[in-house]
Amino acid sequence: MIWLISALLLALPVLAVQPVRWQQRTFEEFAAGKGAGVEIRAEGAVQLAPALEELPKLEAERIWSLAGGPDGTLYAGTGDLGRIYALPSKGNPVLLFDSPELAIHSLVVGPDRALYAGTAPDGLIYRIDAKGQVSTLAQTRSAYVWDLKFDGRGKLFAATGQPARVLSISMAGVVDTLCTLGDQHVMSLLFHQEHLYAATARAGRIYEIADTTARLLCETGYEEVHRLTALEDGTLYATALSQATEDQKSKSALFRIDPKGAALALWQAEETQLLDLLVDEDGTLLATAAQPAQLCRFAGDGRLSLVARFEDFAPSSMARLPSGALCLGASQSGGLYRLGAAFAGEGRLDSSVEDFGVYARWGNLRWKAELPAGTRLAFQTRSGNSQEPDPTWSAWSAELEQNGSTLSSPPARFLQYRALLRSAAGSKTPVLLGVDIAALPANLRPEIKSLEVQTYQPPGQSEDQAQGGPPLRGRRPPQRKSLRLLRWQALDANSDKLSYTLYIKSEGQRAWKKAEEGLEQSSFIWDTETMPEGLTKLRLVATDLPDNPAAQALEAEQLSAPFLIDNSPPDLALEVEKGEPLRLRLRCTDRISPLQRAQYTVDYGDQAQQLSPEDGLFDGQEEYARFSVEGLAPGEHVIAVQVWDRLDNVGTVQLVIQIKP
Template sequence: MLVSSVMVMGLCCGAMAQGTKLWSVDRYDDLAKGSSDGVAIRSDGRLEAGPATSLLYTTGGSYVWSVAVDAAGDGYAGLGGTTSGSAVVMKIAPDGKAAKVFEGTEFGVQALRVLADGSVLAATSPDGKMYRVSADGGAATVLFDPATTEEKPKYLWDVATIGDNVFVATGAPAVVYRVPKGGGKAEVLFRTTDQHIRCLLATADGMLWAGSDGSGVIYRIATMQPGAKPFAVYAATKREITALAADAAGNIYAAGVGAKGASSLPPLPVTGNVGVSITFVQAGSAAAASTNTVVPDGSEIYKIAADGAPSKLLALKDDVVYALAVRNGALLAATGNRGRVYRVDTAMPGRFTDVAHLEATEGMAFAAVKDGLLVATSNSGKVFKMRDRVTSPAIYTSAVFDAQAFSQWGRAEVRSSSPAAFDLYARSGNVESPLMGWSEWMKVAPDAASVGVPAARFVQWKAVLREGATVDSVGLNYLQANAAPVVDEIVVQPGARVAATVGAQANTTVQVSFVAPTASSVPMFNVTPDTGPLAAQKDKTAMTVRWSAHDDNGDDLVYAVYYKGAGEVNWRLLKDKVSDKFLSFDASLLPDGSYTLKVVASDAPVHTDAMALTGDKVSEEFVVDTTPPVPGALVAEMQGNKIHARLEARDATSPIAHAEYSVDAGPWQYVEPAGKISDSLTEQYDFLAEISHVTGSVTDTKEHVIAVRVYDRYENVVAVKAVVRQ
């Protein structure tokens, strides 16, 4: 597994953010985020010189669907677009000069094949034909017209030749036709109930291989044997077989894309009698290339061994494989929508090398030339030449790394089996874009104590590889400038108590986990603090203060809490060395009155006393009130059948909140103050209380007891009583 990672040099219990850190890049996913000029990136994270790739021809349009090469080394590119009349074949000389040799009324040239006499077969789509373009530049002739067949297929997808016959793969419906090279009536070689026959492959033994869209089936048919029938060699786990290739040992390779099941594409209009009732849709890979989108569930590459045994070589989540080719014993795959060419390891499933990043979105087709391959691309429409020799020098530039703070950059740690065959450079800056005032590239000397770049927040490295060079990993050591902690927020909650956390024990465990492909390579320390609720027990004798804090260096923090009364100057320590982000204390520790709290955060646990920094924040003013109101004398007398009661209550700190009375131990009844609104430190009560007689009571009904209890705003309560006689 490979990853860009930030590693702490050395382990210490709980204090993992202090000291020197290491930014190490040794994982394919993060190496792929950099830029490559001739550098190949292996799936195990190794950099090596890749094939020399250069732009041969640019069309000025969006799509090149197919490419072929004649015996003289001239290339042919089948162009297309989104409007009628875009179907064009350009002849491209080895020096890149191009001339138009064919122009049709259709949308695009889907397939090209060069015959032994130098003429070119061009299959157009949709609603197209297969043309034979003369080598001497004469007018093109129609070799196959699907409109003359009983099935009338809408799409011509691929062309292959064996002996004196041309084989045409069609779609909507899926039929393979055999057409004589010299012209003549087309005959059905075989048909399936699938949507399309997407690709063909002719091998030296006269076998024709075909891949379908819909069920993802690979067929084989011995075309040289009279009456031979197609044999389904393999049903792939993907919906559409987009490409086929063979090596000298007789192994067949296939690419499958898209999930099987109901297609999300709209149905195609179909004419003619197809013999079965089928709803046809456009091939998923072709639609993806036209719309510059991805195919759901990615691609897979399969190997069918010479003995017929199938196996899966590679799964690509974010790439659509459009073409396969075997070159010098290596299997290559052209893909979209990132314009990558991969070299697939045919002996080790899952291993591959990203050998070229094309300046286009999709790699569509391969064609072999004497010293390499032509690669056709779409979005935009170009033809590249990928040579058999490697690029020298090849340059890889890493993605920009954000250290999250102004940092000193120390020694580079490089792992390579050929350290003398490449040079390492670095540069730094304080803005994210290297184009905005960064330092110049500085060569990193082997075993130097520092990479030599100025202290800054951002850094980047590049490796210049000569032939034979490999780089397995590059790491840069750095030390962040210490930043003061920040206390973000403070909340004080009276009447709540949270149990203190038991002192944390030393952590003696280490987590060993697989790194997710999408894991960030940068530790994000300055993040929104956790603001979820903190469970507390209701306790009117307690006070709880809670805070959130962060440190841009990710340092462990310790806290101290101070208090100050209203009008006072000095802060007094309430508690220090607090590791939690809350503190519950007895409210009685503070005399009644108005206060503010100050929380001071310190990164002292991971720094020396001289280097430690602090940050603080002061709370809003709050009230401590643990003393009940002070009542005056309760005056009560009979007034008819009711009790007339009068009472004054005072509180030194908070307003009187409410009062209630009870007669003869009956239920408590709410009573309003004289002014209706209870909002003052002193409240007057003057009210009539009902007397409820209990039938059969032995109580002397000429004597009654009235009780009144008064609450302040903080639920402190006092009660008084009086005896009334008639």
């Protein structure tokens, strides 16, 4: 056994971006690809499958049932012409019997080496002796004979549908009804350790039959229990399925019933149908599956391996021959295949297509594998820029047999590998355990999606304070208005770390001035107190220099919308006009921002009175307001006026007046 241990030793030049690794280790990852002649094991390994051979095509639309004879002959029951064929181990198929029925749904070879066949739609049981003589053994008075089994004493039992019954048939053709089950069909029978079990369709139940009594073991919740089998320890297994409806997809399951009677669905999936089931020589379970068409292997705990996948063949029935070969039949196409006891000489796995997100160059391909003497493992790759391989992709590369070889496929966004497994001896197989491919994505320019400049609102500051209202008594005043909150969103397709530099340019200036550099976060609280006032712009530059050499680093920039820096309060002048009652005139100006509102208080009271400008709207940089103050008691009073500009800078003026008695 040779162990090829994966290690990432890249044959790449000085890196401009961080390399990425495409690794496949698990069953799910390998099974996402397409295999031919390989088995994908549940534990995450790929090996050669048994050699697969297509058998001669029969004159039949469907293969409903299979049985293996003691001399290695394969018998096939077909539809829709109700014929039975014999396929000897050597030679061509022979039409054994052309029945008047439409379908041969069940076959079994008896202890007397005669072949017994169950039919539809008349529910007949035929006996074909070793000389090929055909006789009608029994009429079941059911429409379907779905299964035939012999017990250890040479007695024949039948599972029928419409009505759903379990029958015993003597060799003289005497039919006895063991039990009639409250269902539409009995699909499968199983004799194990002198116990008889039956599986039904419509209610999807599993029964134990004792004499003429049926004891319910499991109601699966599926429409049909298709097949039963058992291990030596008495554990039962069953395939169950439900057809698709308007409200739900088709689904299927593998059930286990332990010797104490506890039932459990080990494996369940939608849009699949598990059908036939048998115990393999190593104690695992083999199951045929349609939708998708494949041969499955289940461990006792329900872990799934894929033995074979098919394109135009959906296996539904199985039979094991004395040689160890496994034969498969398809009820939808009439095809037949045989899997030998030895491994195939060659198989391949075409991986799923990996999307690296951007144009990339390829590094080394390393793998982990078991390679017994006489086995080989090689790889090919191809690349392209479409999600699915098409004629625009590169051709498959030359085979790589040296672990750690550098890929020769041209740079692209998508990559696929092909693993080629070969064996010179049918008793040995290479086992692929893992694949590791290094890639170097092209460095892409960062992208700045947005840049915003907002007035900073400290945590805990009230909404009134944020809008420039006066602080309430006993609470801390709002923080200074020179703070701005800068926010931006930037992306890097390579996931490189970005750093940011801020530049500023005021109205009338030609050159950008650096304000901040080396920023790593995507927001920044900026104090504009020392900055020139007036209309201002910011330029944000993002660079991927932290993860790239200086010569290969890329930048992106974004300009902000023009905004005002204004940290100066409005200028106010307040004077008393002549006449009664008391009348005051306010003049307010701001050299940067338009004015937005004004108010006054008397003697520092809490009740502020709003002021209106003479032109009716605070929207200019110079405004005038006149207002009267009535009802003042004789004595000294303080009239205080506050005016806010558009950036919430507050100007204040007060006037002390005397009211005569």
